[in-house]
Each structure stands twice: as structure tokens, then as C-alpha cells.
Amino acid sequence: MAEKGEIVIDDDLCKGCGLCEFFCNKECISMGKLGPGGFPIAYISNPENCIGCGICGWMCPDMAIEAYKYVSGRS
Amino acid sequence: MSQETAMIKKVVCKKPEFRMLPLGFCAGCHYGTIYRLIDEVLEEMDLKGNAILIGGGGCSTLGAMAMNIDSFGGPHGPGTAIASALSRVNKDALIFAVQGDGEQGAIGLGNFVATAVRGENITVITMNNACYGMTGGQLAPTTLLGMVTPTTPTGRDKKETGSPLHGPELVAPLEGVAYAARGTVHSFANRQKSKKMLKNAFQIQQKKLGFGVLEFLSACPTNWKLKSVDCIKFIEDKMLPEFPLGEFKNIDKKKE
Amino acid sequence: MTEKILCTGNDAVARAAISAGCKHFFAYPITPQSEIGQYMARELPKIGGCFLQSEGEYAAGYMVLGAALSGERVMTATSSPGIALMQEPLSMMMTAEIPAVVVDTQRLGPGTGTGGQQGQTDYTYLTRGVFGDLRYPVFAPYSVSEVYEYVQLAFHIADKYRVLSMVLNDFVLARMTEYLELKTFDFGSLPEKEWALKGSANKGGRSDLLFTVTGFMIDIPGFFVQQKIKSDKIMESEIRYDTYKTEDAELILVAYGYTARVAKNAVNLAREKGIKVGMFRPISLWPFPKQALHDTAAKAGKVLVVEDGPGGGFIDDVELSVKGKASINFLGIQARHTFRPEGLIFPERILQEVRELL
Numbered sequence: 095m096a097e098k099g100e101i102v103i104d105d106d107l108c109k110g111c112g113l114c115e116f117f118c119n120k121e122c123i124s125m126g127k128l129g130p131g132g133f134p135i136a137y138i139s140n141p142e143n144c145i146g147c148g149i150c151g152w153m154c155p156d157m158a159i160e161a162y163k164y165v166s167g168r169s
Numbered sequence: 170m171s172q173e174t175a176m177i178k179k180v181v182c183k184k185p186e187f188r189m190l191p192l193g194f195c196a197g198c199h200y201g202t203i204y205r206l207i208d209e210v211l212e213e214m215d216l217k218g219n220a221i222l223i224g225g226g227g228c229s230t231l232g233a234m235a236m237n238i239d240s241f242g243g244p245h246g247p248g249t250a251i252a253s254a255l256s257r258v259n260k261d262a263l264i265f266a267v268q269g270d271g272e273q274g275a276i277g278l279g280n281f282v283a284t285a286v287r288g289e290n291i292t293v294i295t296m297n298n299a300c301y302g303m304t305g306g307q308l309a310p311t312t313l314l315g316m317v318t319p320t321t322p323t324g325r326d327k328k329e330t331g332s333p334l335h336g337p338e339l340v341a342p343l344e345g346v347a348y349a350a351r352g353t354v355h356s357f358a359n360r361q362k363s364k365k366m367l368k369n370a371f372q373i374q375q376k377k378l379g380f381g382v383l384e385f386l387s388a389c390p391t392n393w394k395l396k397s398v399d400c401i402k403f404i405e406d407k408m409l410p411e412f413p414l415g416e417f418k419n420i421d422k423k424k425e
Numbered sequence: 426m427t428e429k430i431l432c433t434g435n436d437a438v439a440r441a442a443i444s445a446g447c448k449h450f451f452a453y454p455i456t457p458q459s460e461i462g463q464y465m466a467r468e469l470p471k472i473g474g475c476f477l478q479s480e481g482e483y484a485a486g487y488m489v490l491g492a493a494l495s496g497e498r499v500m501t502a503t504s505s506p507g508i509a510l511m512q513e514p515l516s517m518m519m520t521a522e523i524p525a526v527v528v529d530t531q532r533l534g535p536g537t538g539t540g541g542q543q544g545q546t547d548y549t550y551l552t553r554g555v556f557g558d559l560r561y562p563v564f565a566p567y568s569v570s571e572v573y574e575y576v577q578l579a580f581h582i583a584d585k586y587r588v589l590s591m592v593l594n595d596f597v598l599a600r601m602t603e604y605l606e607l608k609t610f611d612f613g614s615l616p617e618k619e620w621a622l623k624g625s626a627n628k629g630g631r632s633d634l635l636f637t638v639t640g641f642m643i644d645i646p647g648f649f650v651q652q653k654i655k656s657d658k659i660m661e662s663e664i665r666y667d668t669y670k671t672e673d674a675e676l677i678l679v680a681y682g683y684t685a686r687v688a689k690n691a692v693n694l695a696r697e698k699g700i701k702v703g704m705f706r707p708i709s710l711w712p713f714p715k716q717a718l719h720d721t722a723a724k725a726g727k728v729l730v731v732e733d734g735p736g737g738g739f740i741d742d743v744e745l746s747v748k749g750k751a752s753i754n755f756l757g758i759q760a761r762h763t764f765r766p767e768g769l770i771f772p773e774r775i776l777q778e779v780r781e782l783l
Binding site for chain 2: 449451475477479480481483484487488489490491492494495497499513514517520521622623624625626627630632633634635636637638641
Binding site: 098099100104106107109110111112113116117146147148149150151152153154155156157159160161162163164165166167 | 175176177178179180181182183184185187190191192194195196197198199200201202205206354356357360390396397398401
């Protein structure tokens with residue numbers, strides 16, 4: 095079963111640099127959403143592609159992304 | 170057997186504990202990525218409570234405001250002298266000085282080399298963007314040949330201002346230097362390699378083996394006048410040929 | 426019964442620092458005070474302290490800053506050209522309120538002067554504070570005993586107010602040998618240094634930031650208001666001066682440092698001849714004892730400022746204090762007995778000047 099992940103982008107911290115879009119291997123992220131600062135920021139354009147690798151989070155210079163992965167576990 | 174296997178949401182990458190966010194760096198600058206990396210390594214090595222950051226002057230001071238460890242920030246150049254003295258008075262702390270390539274290679278060069286000569290048990294983390302960032306991208310000792318800056322408007326000319334300085338390589342031959350390396354965070358693979366180098370550098374300080382310097386090539390979209398993504402290419406195509414990556418010296422390296 | 430030894434001014438600086446609990450010293454050799462570093466190099470390792478010879482005075486200033494971040498008492502010592510190089514780190518320390526003691530064993534300036542011999546040309550530079558218009562206490566002892574006392578006091582004041590504390594020594598005092606009673610002074614208790622950088626693990630998880638880029642972090646006018654409150658407190662409580670035979674004097678000699686020793690002899694010579702002269706000796710050059718000098722000078726009516734230099738800030742401060750209530754005259758470096766480097770102002774020369782004025 096393909097891994098499933100989820101990311102959360104903090105709009106207040108995103109400076110719109112575009113590195114997350116560049117580093118994402120699954121094309122989950124796009125630039126262009128109007129952010130609270132009045133400039134384009136990142137947004138999750140294809141959440142279903144996310145595998146929760148975390149690379150966007152680690153490569154974001156502004157700590158704006160938190161990444162999660164869904165793993166099997168006892169309920 | 171019960172098939173009650175629900176999906177649990179596991180944290181893969183969480184927001185680090187910083188004193189102040191957002192950071193003061195430009196969009197696309199790699200300082201933030203590197204500070205996050207330092208924070209991660211300090212946490213993993215359980216050194217965060219013992220760490221003291223000596224920030225420099227210029228962009229290098231902005232991290233001192235933000236990292237949630239004891240920090241000092243401000244003066245341009247003498248971070249190595251400050252860290253030297255503090256490390257002698259506080260022998261248990263993990264002390265690291267963050268410097269720009271400009272302040273280290275010019276005004277602070279005397280301190281940098283003298284500290285390496287003395288073999289002080291500190292770690293210097295250099296942020297190399299091949300110019301003076303905070304002041305507008307002027308010529309730095311590391312500026313590439315041909316690179317246009319406000320003080321080399323026709324491009325750096327070897328006959329006028331020499332060739333790029335290589336900080337870690339300069340001091341690596343000195344007896345007092347235990348670790349000298351260069352890494353980047355311009356790809357995830359390099360980020361992970363740099364993480365290992367950072368761990369090596371901190372371990373060497375813990376073992377009191379001598380002076381350690383880890384230089385990071387860092388993007389500077391504002392002064393390079395490139396988009397963040399194009400900065401990645403600039404590092405790959407223009408900086409790597411001049412500034413090789415890897416460990417130039419590691420006296421703690423396990424023999425194969 | 427405290428021990429009494431023969432001691433030079435330089436050694437007294439070192440001994441005083443150690444008596445005050447300072448175990449860390451960073452400096453660069455420079456005439457006429459390299460002996461302080463040499464004493465520290467011998468003695469500090471014995472008490473588990475740190476002596477480090479830096480790569481220059483700029484580095485020494487920053488090393489003091491670095492070591493002081495830990496909360497420990499630290500000191501550097503240099504001479505006039507070195508103080509010039511230290512201006513940046515001293516200003517940084519004043520901005521981040523990191524306490525430290527600096528000893529300036531002044532020598533003749535400007536430039537390299539006579540290569541390290543007597544002169545009093547640092548007054549203006551030191552008393553006008555660091556760049557950024559923040560002033561720090563400056564004490565000018567005039568005997569080996571005073572050197573010993575005021576270096577200890579400097580540590581207390583530095584910690585009490587979180588400020589730089591400067592002791593202005595000089596070539597003559599540094600080289601002079603006198604009897605010194607090895608007293609350890611107790612100036613009172615001081616609060617804990619909560620601000621020190623020791624690692625957040627040692628502070629219940631709290632991390633602190635000491636910062637010289639104040640404009641990024643705090644209310645800028647507020648910063649200067651706080652500094653003024655501090656400086657007012659120092660001006661109120663830390664003035665030091667001495668008077669000698671001024672009660673009935675018709676002329677007051679005003680001098681500090683080794684020139685004050687000479688001036689004291691001149692007073693004695695004058696008194697033998699029935700001339701009513703006294704001496705006012707500021708010990709704290711900043712805060713300057715303005716009121717005390719004003720009252721002493723006004724009573725006498727005539728003032729002769731004696732300084733082994735061309736005259737500058739010292740005359741200004743005397744004029745500011747006296748506010749026209751007495752005539753002010755100056756006897757400076759031109760009064761030396763020879764134009765050569767070994768020139769000194771002798772008591773007889775001061776007496777000659779006094780006679781002409783009275």
C-alpha cells in the first residue's frame with residue numbers, strides 16, 4: 095500500500111520562496127495563493143499525492159511546514 | 170487475530186522550538202534551513218541545554234535572536250575570539266560561533282586564524298554566500314571570479330582583488346585544527362550529508378580535540394538577484410566548482 | 426595583620442584583580458604594562474583560572490566580552506594605543522550591559538608617542554565614553570595602594586551596575602615600587618547574575634539573549650532612558666576625590682595620577698614658604714566630582730590645572746565644574762624639564778607657576 099502523508103503549511107511563516115514546491119518529489123505543493131502578507135505563498139495543491147516524506151518541512155527555511163505520515167497501528 | 174489496524178498520524182517533521190519566528194532572513198536564504206539543522210542536531214545529541222550560540226554581525230546575527238538557546242549576537246568579525254574566551258571559562262558548554270564568509274575572511278581573519286592556531290575547542294559555522302549579505306552584496310574574500318557586485322561592478326578581477334578565499338582549507342593544515350569541512354543544504358541529500366558533518370564537528374568539540382570549522386554554501390537570492398530556485402542552480406553550477414564539498418580534515422575519523 | 430610587600434603598580438593591578446576574585450585575564454603585550462599579563466600568566470593557572478594572550482587588543486576586548494558572558498569576573502589591561510583598538514568591543518559590552526574591568530596604563534600619545542613612556546593624554550578619550558555616547562566609570566589612582574584598592578572597587582562597580590569599569594593607571598605608577606598592604610576589600614554584596622549565558626539546562630530551560638543590535642529587539646528611546654537612569658545612579662554614588670590642604674588655600678592645584686604626586690610635593694614646598702596652596706585630586710574622572718571641585722575652587726578663587734599633556738578634556742571638566750567662580754590656568758607638557766622622552770614636570774616648576782599666579 096502506498097504511503098500516505100499530510101502536511102500543514104503555516105501561512106504566517108511562509109515567505110513564498112518556492113523551495114518546497116521545488117523539492118517536493120510528488121508535486122503536492124504549488125505557489126500562488128495570496129498570503130496574509132499580500133504576496134504569493136505556498137499551498138497544498140495535490141494533497142492526495144503526499145507520502146509524508148518530510149522533505150518539504152526540513153528544507154523550508156522558515157519552519158513553515160509540518161509533515162505527518164499515516165502508519166498502521168492498533169487502535 | 171484482530172484486524173483493527175487504524176492509521177495513526179505520526180509526526181515526521183515538526184516545527185522546531187525557536188524563541189522567535191518568523192526568522193529575519195530573506196525568502197529563500199538557506200540560513201533558516203541551516204539553523205533548523207543545527208537545532209535538530211543539538212536535540213538529537215541532547216546538547217541543546219548546554220549550547221551557547223555566538224552570532225556575528227550581519228545576517229549572522231539574526232539567528233541569535235531566534236534559537237532557543239543561550240545566545241549572544243552583534244559584533245562583526247570577532248566571533249572566534251569571543252567563543253575562544255567563553256569556551257575557556259565555561260568548559261562544559263557546547264559553544265559555536267556562526268559567521269558570514271565576509272566577516273570571517275576579512276575583518277575577522279586574524280581572529281579566525283589565531284583561534285585555529287591555538288586549537289580552541291569551539292566550532293565555527295560559516296555561511297558562505299560569496300558576498301557581504303546584510304550590507305548589499307559587496308565583494309567578499311569568497312566572491313567568485315567574474316562575479317558582479319556593487320564594489321566589483323565589472324566583475325571580480327583576479328589582478329585587482331585576488332581569487333576566492335577558501336576558509337576551511339586555509340586553516341585545515343594547522344596543527345590545532347581538528348575538523349574542517351564544507352557542506353550545503355541545496356538538496357535534501359546534501360542536507361543529510363551536512364547533518365552528519367555537523368554531528369562530527371560537535372562530537373569533536375565534545376571530545377576537546379581542537380578547532381572545528383564547517384562551512385555551508387548558502388543561497389542569497391537578494392544579492393545574487395536570482396529566484397530561490399535559480400539560486401539552487403547557481404550553487405550547483407557556479408559555486409561547487411570553486412568550493413568543493415566534503416571533509417578536508419577530520420582527526421576523529423574512524424579508520425576504515 | 427595583613428601582609429605588607431614591596432610592589433610595583435603593574436603587579437598591584439594583577440594582585441588586586443585576583444583578590445577581587447577575577448581569575449580570567451586576556452591581553453596583548455604593550456609597554457608599559459606587559460608585566461600585568463606576565464604576572465597573570467604565572468599565577469592564574471595556579472588557581473584554575475585562564476590567562477590567554479590574544480592576537481591583538483581588538484581580540485583582547487572581545488575575549489573579555491566572551492568570557493564575561495559566563496558571569497565570571499574578567500579583566501583586560503592595555504595602554505593607550507590598545508584602548509583605541511578596543512573601542513568597538515567596549516561599546517559592545519556597554520550596549521549588552523556585560524560587566525568587565527579594563528586597566529589603561531596610559532602612555533604619551535598620540536600615535537606611538539615615545540614608545541611607552543610617561544604622559545597623560547587619554548583623559549578626553551576615556552571620560553567621553555564609548556561610541557554611542559555611553560559613559561563608564563574611570564578611576565585614576567595616584568599610588569600603588571590606590572591602584573590596588575581601585576582595581577578591586579572597579580570589579581564591584583562593574584558588577585553592581587552591569588557596566589564597564591576603567592582604571593587609568595600610567596607609566597610612572599606602573600613602574601613605581603611602594604609598600605603595599607595586601608587588603609582584600611569588601612564593598613558589599615551583589616545580586617546574582619541572572620543574565621549570564623550558562624546553557625538553558627542550568628536555568629530551568631530558560632535561554633537568554635545578550636545582544637548588541639539593540640535596535641532590533643527593544644524600544645530604542647527606552648534603551649537610552651534606562652542607560653541614563655543607570656548613569657545617574659553612578660554619578661550619584663560613585664564619585665571619588667581627595668583634597669589636600671585646601672581649607673585656607675588661595676590657589677588650588679588640580680591634578681590626577683602621577684602628576685598629583687608631584688603636585689602634592691609642590692604644595693608641601695609652597696607651604697614651607699608660607700604660600701597658601703592646596704590640591705584637589707579627582708579620583709573618579711567620570712563621574713567627575715563637579716560639585717566638590719566647584720566649592721573648593723570658589724573658596725580659593727584661583728585654580729591651576731596640572732597635567733602632563735597638551736590639555737583637553739581635563740581642562741574642560743574643570744571649567745564645567747568651576748562655572749566661572751575661579752580663574753583657571755593650565756600647566757601642561759610644556760613644563761617638562763627636558764624636551765626629550767624622559768621629561769617630567771617637577772614640583773619646583775609647579776611652584777614657579779604658582780608664584781607667578783599669586
